[in-house]
Amino acid sequence: MDQDYTHFESYEDLLAREGFRPRLEFHPQGERKMSDVLWPYKFLEKVNCGISVCRQLHYHGYLITTSDGLETGIGVDCGRKYFGLKFTRQRQRVDQEVARRQRIRAVKGMIDQLPAMVSTLAQIKADYQDLQDQKQRLMGAIGPGIYAALKQRAEKDGAKITRIVRLIGKDLEAYYATTNKPKGRQDDAPHREELIATLEGLAFVRARMKDVLITNLLEPLQALSKCKPDEVGQWKVRELQKTAKWVGEVPQNLIKVQELIAAGRRFFTSENIANLVHIGAPAGPLAQFVADLKTEEQKRTITAPAISPVRALDSFEEKEEINE
Ligand SMILES: [Zn+2]
Numbered sequence: 001m002d003q004d005y006t007h008f009e010s011y012e013d014l015l016a017r018e019g020f021r022p023r024l025e026f027h028p029q030g031e032r033k034m035s036d037v038l039w040p041y042k043f044l045e046k047v048n049c050g051i052s053v054c055r056q057l058h059y060h061g062y063l064i065t066t067s068d069g070l071e072t073g074i075g076v077d078c079g080r081k082y083f084g085l086k087f088t089r090q091r092q093r094v095d096q097e098v099a100r101r102q103r104i105r106a107v108k109g110m111i112d113q114l115p116a117m118v119s120t121l122a123q124i125k126a127d128y129q130d131l132q133d134q135k136q137r138l139m140g141a142i143g144p145g146i147y148a149a150l151k152q153r154a155e156k157d158g159a160k161i162t163r164i165v166r167l168i169g170k171d172l173e174a175y176y177a178t179t180n181k182p183k184g185r186q187d188d189a190p191h192r193e194e195l196i197a198t199l200e201g202l203a204f205v206r207a208r209m210k211d212v213l214i215t216n217l218l219e220p221l222q223a224l225s226k227c228k229p230d231e232v233g234q235w236k237v238r239e240l241q242k243t244a245k246w247v248g249e250v251p252q253n254l255i256k257v258q259e260l261i262a263a264g265r266r267f268f269t270s271e272n273i274a275n276l277v278h279i280g281a282p283a284g285p286l287a288q289f290v291a292d293l294k295t296e297e298q299k300r301t302i303t304a305p306a307i308s309p310v311r312a313l314d315s316f317e318e319k320e321e322i323n324e
Pocket of ligand 1: 049050051054055056074075078079
């Protein structure tokens with residue numbers, strides 16, 4: 001399989017081949033047999049099967065060679081039906097080769113993109129360090145017990161902090177006006193739930209930041225940046241398969257990373273951190289952290305806003321367009 005047969009865009013590409021015939025007689029109508037399966041094709045319009053007794057229409061088929069040196073295109077079901085195991089085995093080998101080439105192309109494409117991603121990746125790394133530092137500081141300020149409670153809250157989607165208040169005055173009158181429950185029993189006195197605060201960015205607390213940012217994205221990209229594109233073709237099947245799969249997930253992972261960083265930024269605001277007293281965080285140790293966050297926020301409103309990771313990605317895309 002030295003030649004590259006990957007560029008069949010339409011049936012005309014097949015017709016243009018010297019030995020190609022749109023219709024051929026095969027054994028038992030003639031002496032002709034199938035020789036090799038060359039390459040698959042997939043067209044936007046249906047084409048006829050090249051086996052003279054078949055002629056069925058199909059979108060997807062295989063270019064084959066014949067015992068007398070000609071070529072034709074046949075559907076996969078016909079191949080199995082008329083040429084049996086010989087066809088099936090060869091077709092599988094060809095399909096594997098197609099998949100291998102697609103994987104090589106995907107991995108090489110990622111390696112080529114890496115230089116344009118450098119600033120985005122550096123920004124992600126800086127955001128990771130910064131958020132990690134803030135998290136350490138928070139854990140120090142509120143202690144492991146409250147942090148565990150916070151994490152539990154994040155996992156249960158408990159952004160809203162509420163408290164139970166007994167109804168009094170007009171609220172109590174209104175309550176009895178709309179219910180027929182008897183008045184005056186102390187143990188189930190009418191009450192309502194009152195919202196004290198809503199915690200922002202709990203997705204940050206919930207996520208495993210190191211896994212999302214470092215283990216699943218930055219580290220493999222860094223490893224890939226050391227690979228030479230020309231050597232990808234020599235990789236072992238499993239390594240190629242694994243890397244190509246991961247490369248396919250990079251766009252989604254980048255979005256996940258940006259979302260997580262954004263959640264972290266929403267979590268570490270002075271207002272949000274101050275609200276942690278409502279879940280039992282000690283006000284004293286938290287005060288300095290909140291004050292420092294406030295100072296940072298004021299600095300940011302005075303000077304130009306910091307480039308967000310999403311902006312960094314935008315500028316990467318713009319840069320790419322200019323290059324093209
Ligand atoms: Zn057919």
